[in-house]
Each structure stands twice: as structure tokens, then as C-alpha cells.
Amino acid sequence: MATSSTSIGIAQVPVSCYFCKGQDIKWTCVDCNVRMCNSCKATVHQGLQCSKDHDVISIQDISQSPQGSQAVTTVVISSVFNSYTTTLPAVHTLLCSDDDSLHFIYNGQKPDKLQFMKGKLLKSSIKILFMLKRIICDIAINKNDEILFIERHDHKIQKISIVAEIKTVLDTSQMTLMAIHVNKDNEVIVGIREQGPPFPVQDFSVRQVIILGSDYKRKVTLEFDKKGNKLFSYVFRIRTDSKNVVYVVDHSQYNGRIVAVDRNGRLKFTYGGKKDLGIFQPTGITITLSDNIVVADLSNYALHVINSKGDLLGLQFIFKDLGIIDPYSVCFNTEGYLLIGCGKSENENYGKIHVVKMIDSLT
Structure with missing residues (x-):
């Protein structure tokens, strides 16, 4: 019996602008997941209040970028500029203010060492300007150069004024505060x-x-994603980028991750470390000028650098390469140097602060 086959052609419909249905597509909004022409990008999309912080990229950039082939560099730090020994067993939180004053705390298990310190880095030592003996778990600095802090297992935000007066500015009543950021x-x-x-x-x-x-x-x-799932387990640290995207160091009982969420509650990504490393224990986090995220990984003595989409750009094992141990905290000073707050090594009594230079392509 003779048989015949019929070929069914499927017409390809060209992608059109989401707003005007025109064919001249030039842009795509990563957050909205829509494509648009030049005119609608400028007159419609940018005029939407909810889209002012959205990530809009050109179609040409998408077509030129190799999918799934993001190279990961094994060098994050190009050089170690200086190292300072503190008078604390570890530097658990580290912040630089606009005048390059250094703020750091130890909140470990030695009650006689629990302190907050403010100082200045000199050529070979740290000049201490102010200290406070409290069980402080996190600090932040506002635009008036006032220090905000929360104590461990407490429900109050307290403020240290520029004349060293301390007062409570907010009481969260029955809730426990975990982290603070400005x-x-x-x-x-x-x-x-x-x-x-x-x-x-x-x-x-x-x-x-x-x-x-x-x-x-x-x-x-911010508490739930769009599907009603909890965004966070234990908020350990908080940072924001130039678009006010919120990055949270989130801890669980067994592992850690970075949770990126915008202020509308939209989950942008989660990063749980490189899969072949095993335990990922993020402790410190800071943001570069180009909105890359630098994460201190305590369990692997490593620095991870990820971009604002959650892609891993760099991973360096800083103990193996540079002898830097127990990285707890990271921040940038006004000159662009990365400061790493660390614990004490086996034969030493005090933690250190290392001043290092990152490679230009990651900053």
C-alpha cells in the first residue's frame, strides 16, 4: 500500500514589543520579563513607578553573551597592602565610615573581651578613638555618622551620637533583632x-x-516570596547595592546562603556556594561599586564574588594563597581597598584586619 506523508509548516511569529506590539525590539527587562522597543522603554516602562529599579539590558548584549559559560577566576585579591593586629580575639563585624574611621566588634564567647571599637588605621597600628563594652551583634552607620547597634538577643535599636551619647531609638517589643544596615x-x-x-x-x-x-x-x-514561601531562616547580615536590592546572609541549622530580594519582595536569586565545596558558611558581606557581592566564607577560608544576577565570578581560598585565616567580616574603605576582619590563628591571641586590593575586573 502506498503511503503519503504531509508536512505541516508552523509559522514563526516574530517577537513584538510588549507595549506597542511593534517589531523593532531593542531591550528586555529582566525583572518584568518583557521585551520592548526604544520608544516604549523611554516613555512607558521608565514611567512605571514599580519599574524604576529594574534591570533593563539590550537585546544585543544578550545575543553576544555566552550562555552558561561564565568564567570563574581563582584570583580575587591581587595584593595584600597591610595587616593589623587588634586587641580582640576576632573581628566579627567591620565597617568603614566616609572619613575612614573603622568600626569593629567582637561578640564571641569571652565575656571580658566583648567590645565595640572605633578607630583609625595608622601606618603600623590602630588608633582607638572610642570603645564600648557591650554584647553587640551588629552595627550600622547612618548619614549623620551616628552608630546604630543591636545587642545579642535584644529588641532595641540603640544609637551612639557623635558626642558618644547612647539612647534607644526603636523598641521592637516582643521580637528579637538579628541584623542592622543603613x-x-x-x-x-x-x-x-x-x-x-x-x-x-x-x-x-x-x-x-x-x-x-x-x-x-x-x-x-519582606518575609515571603510570591509563592508564599519564607524568604529567610536566620538573617545574619544585611547589605544593599546601588539599586537598593537587599542582600541577606541567611543561616540555617546546617548551611548558609545569600538571598537577594528587591524591596517589592521579588526574589532575585539565592546563592548557596559552589556545590563541590560542601558546607558554605557566609559570615561577612559587602558590595563593590559595580554591584558585585563579596562574601567571606568562614568554613572554607575563602572569598566568593558574585554578580547581581547570582553568577559566581571569583572564588579564592585566601588561607591557602595568602595565609589569611578565619575571615569573619569584609568592607571597603573610601580608597577602594577591601578590609577583611579575621579571627586569631592557632599560636596568636588576637584577631587581625587585613587591607587588600581586589583585582580590577571584580570591583
């Missing part, structure tokens, strides 16, 4: 949870990141 717009961002043991995280557990105005009034609450 963004470029002088908004105060905190992580909170319910009182009691932090783990396991239950359905009724409250794990929030709250964005407050400079007047400490609540503006935004």
Missing part, C-alpha cells in the same frame, strides 16, 4: 524573628527583613 537613602533595615530558640524554623515562625525610614517608621516588610 542603605544609601539613609533607610534603616533590620532582620527580626520571634523570641525563643532560632531553630527549627516552623510555619508560625516570624523571619522578616523590615525597611524603616530614617524616622524609624516601618515602610516595607
Whole structure:
């Protein structure tokens, strides 16, 4: 029996502008997942209040970028500029202010060493300008150069004025504060949870990141993604980039990750470390001028650098390469140097602060 086959042709429909349905597509919005022409990008998309911080890239850039072939460099630090020995067993949090004053804390298990210090880096030593003996778990600096801090297992935000006066500026009542940060717009961002043991995280557990105005009034609450899942388990550190995307060092009972979420509650990505490393224990985080994220990984004595899409750009094992041990905290000074706050080595009594230069392609 003779048989015949029929070929069915499927017409290809050209992609059109989401707004005007024209064919001259030039741009795509990563956040909205829409494509648009030049005119609609300028007159429609940019006019939407909800899209002012969205990531818009050209179609040409997409076509020229190799998919899934992001090279990961094994060199993050190009040189070690200087190293300083502190008078604390470890530098658990580290911040630089605009005048290059250094703020750092130790909140470990030695009660006689629990301190917050403010100082200046000299040629071969740290000049201490102010110290406070409190069990402080995190600090931030506002636009008035005032220091905000929270104590361990406490529910108050306290402020140290420029004349060293301390007062409470916010009481979160029955909730426990975990982390604090001030963004470029002088908004105060905190992580909170319910009182009691932090783990396991239950359905009724409250794990929030709250964005407050400079007047400490609540503006935004981040807790769930668009599917109703909890965004965070234990908010350990918070940082923001130039678009005010929130990056959270989030800890669980067994591992850690970086959670990136915009202020509308849209989850941008999660980063759980390189899969072949095993345990990923992020402790310190800071943001470069180009919005790359630098993460100190305590369990692997490493620095991870990821971009604003969550792609790994660089991974260096700084103990193996540079002898830098126990990296707890990181920050940039005004000259662009990366500062790494560390614990003490086996034969030493005090933690160190290393001043290093990152390679230009990652900054």
C-alpha cells in the first residue's frame, strides 16, 4: 500500500514589543520579563513607578553573551597592602565610615573581651578613638555618622551620637533583632524573628527583613516570596547595592546562603556556594561599586564574588594563597581597598584586619 506523508509548516511569529506590539525590539527587562522597543522603554516602562529599579539590558548584549559559560577566576585579591593586629580575639563585624574611621566588634564567647571599637588605621597600628563594652551583634552607620547597634538577643535599636551619647531609638517589643544596615537613602533595615530558640524554623515562625525610614517608621516588610514561601531562616547580615536590592546572609541549622530580594519582595536569586565545596558558611558581606557581592566564607577560608544576577565570578581560598585565616567580616574603605576582619590563628591571641586590593575586573 502506498503511503503519503504531509508536512505541516508552523509559522514563526516574530517577537513584538510588549507595549506597542511593534517589531523593532531593542531591550528586555529582566525583572518584568518583557521585551520592548526604544520608544516604549523611554516613555512607558521608565514611567512605571514599580519599574524604576529594574534591570533593563539590550537585546544585543544578550545575543553576544555566552550562555552558561561564565568564567570563574581563582584570583580575587591581587595584593595584600597591610595587616593589623587588634586587641580582640576576632573581628566579627567591620565597617568603614566616609572619613575612614573603622568600626569593629567582637561578640564571641569571652565575656571580658566583648567590645565595640572605633578607630583609625595608622601606618603600623590602630588608633582607638572610642570603645564600648557591650554584647553587640551588629552595627550600622547612618548619614549623620551616628552608630546604630543591636545587642545579642535584644529588641532595641540603640544609637551612639557623635558626642558618644547612647539612647534607644526603636523598641521592637516582643521580637528579637538579628541584623542592622543603613542603605544609601539613609533607610534603616533590620532582620527580626520571634523570641525563643532560632531553630527549627516552623510555619508560625516570624523571619522578616523590615525597611524603616530614617524616622524609624516601618515602610516595607519582606518575609515571603510570591509563592508564599519564607524568604529567610536566620538573617545574619544585611547589605544593599546601588539599586537598593537587599542582600541577606541567611543561616540555617546546617548551611548558609545569600538571598537577594528587591524591596517589592521579588526574589532575585539565592546563592548557596559552589556545590563541590560542601558546607558554605557566609559570615561577612559587602558590595563593590559595580554591584558585585563579596562574601567571606568562614568554613572554607575563602572569598566568593558574585554578580547581581547570582553568577559566581571569583572564588579564592585566601588561607591557602595568602595565609589569611578565619575571615569573619569584609568592607571597603573610601580608597577602594577591601578590609577583611579575621579571627586569631592557632599560636596568636588576637584577631587581625587585613587591607587588600581586589583585582580590577571584580570591583
